[in-house]
Amino acid sequence: MSMIKDFWYGKPHTAEEGGRRLGNNYEPKTGLYKHREWRGVKDTFYYFNNIWLYNYINLVMDVMKFGGLLSFVQGLWRYRWIGQTYVPVLHWFDRGLEGMRGETLRASAWHYRAMVSASVYQIQTMFNADTKIRGGKKNDDYYHTFAMKETTWGGLFYGWSDKFKAVSMEMIPYFVTCHVNSHTVHNYIDAVQSIGLPGDPCPMCQAESGLFVLDDLPDYSPLVITCNEACDGSIATAILQDWFIDKPLYALQMPMQFDNDLANAFVAKDIEKCWKFIEEQTGVPMNFDLMCECIERQNEIQKFEWEKWEVAAKTNNYPINGVAQALYRIYSSQFGDLPIWHETDAKVRPIMEKCVSKNINTFPNTRHRVIAWSCAPLYYSNWCTWAYNCWGLNVIMNMDSLMFDMTIRTDSYENCLEDCATYHMWAPMRRMAVGGMHHIFELWDYMERFNCDFVMMYDQLQCKGMQGVHGLFEDEFRDRNIPAIWMPHALPDSRTVSRAEIRRIVNDYMTTVMHEEPLDPSLLELDDDMTW
């Protein structure tokens, strides 16, 4: 009888109830599955039809829609980051969605689908214009594409979006690769060290520069915008990029301080100078009405995000898991407006409304409501899925999601520019992580706002800014009696602190400090050293 029940509904989560023992599904070392998880008839076939098949089909459709198979294959043959990374993308879904059921599975999967579509859009935009796969020939797309550094908000280029596409140089070849296949980025880190860079600067900057050292970045734009976001490590990246790109380049300058009228005025002026540079290079003036139109659309996304936060903060009905929330939010808010974000929000809204109206407890085995703070390990962004399955640690919110916490005014040019400057200054890793002590300590307010009782404190070992406040946080955690785990990592580089080491640290804390038993003991120790 119990076998039939398990077949129909899937095995229950906890060891006391029989347990689904998710760790037993893995093959040793590779993280591949002996078999994918049986989630009960309904959810297994939902996963098969609406996630696995649907996404494989739509992957091909997106490739065709955004540029065609030929340029994709040419790019795949030319660039390591595409062939090695993006083909096993469905395993990225598997890792993030492990153990999820019902509405949580559905809503989280839509977020992944959106990120895949946005990635294909960027990949194909680069390949459509790339001179390296066309024997040096510059086509019309080349002259209608902007290249910028990944920490530059895509919205700064809305004013040309009817004629030009703006794609950041590193978001796809570096940032997203680390989440999907963490092996690829090692090549780029090693490459830049091979020309003499020491091993201790920020590995993000190392990897971004390494792409150029290995000549592994498409040449898709006649101009380049760089930026010193998030910190001065990026200045060094921009210098190397200036050397290797050898094109007209505008370096956006960000003061390290914000919350300051003078800094805001300086950045607003600098954005205008950047626009002037683009106008001069392209001969096309910035269209402010178009800019406002796009900003209004982006504001819609922000307003829905606030609704999601309300549900996450005040109920147990929030149907989006920690990793889907974090990645989707940072991706959409940094890239800027795209139709796929609106399509996704339109699909997620009814799911969330159903959860609220029927009071569905979306993470029923939650023991602690966790806020994750500082910058996450890119190679193990799905740790939160593991932590919920293994320990009932439910990541409600994370720092990166909270950065761009604003809409942008479009009622006048001055107000719009002022808000654009603020938005731009609230960029990834900067607003809180290196934005000064007042901002990094916003953690306490957000803990209260999101009703969290536990902190996962990321400890990026090579971030000099965050290393500087380590002791202050220790003191605060002790004074406030907040359980907090320090999770060491080296952002994209999985060789410094392995996933197994991260799990060991969490396991140790949960047993020795919290005196808790795992929900699924099969997940405590895994040998997944070789996994993507």
Next chain:
Amino acid sequence: MKKIAKLLGMGVGAYAVLFAVFFFDLDGKFLFYVFEPFVKKHYDNMERKDMTQMPYDMNKYPDYKYDEV
């Protein structure tokens, strides 16, 4: 009628095969053991431009200061 039944049978067969690929992670195994080593070998052996041989000509382009803005 026979034709429809045959087509239906083929559809069900294809669906079952795809489900087997999905359930036993055969796509993952193929990509991990066959596809990735193949493309890695290709990328490792690719001839690449030595970027460090490029001169860094810092005065090639103007400063783009736009102080008049």
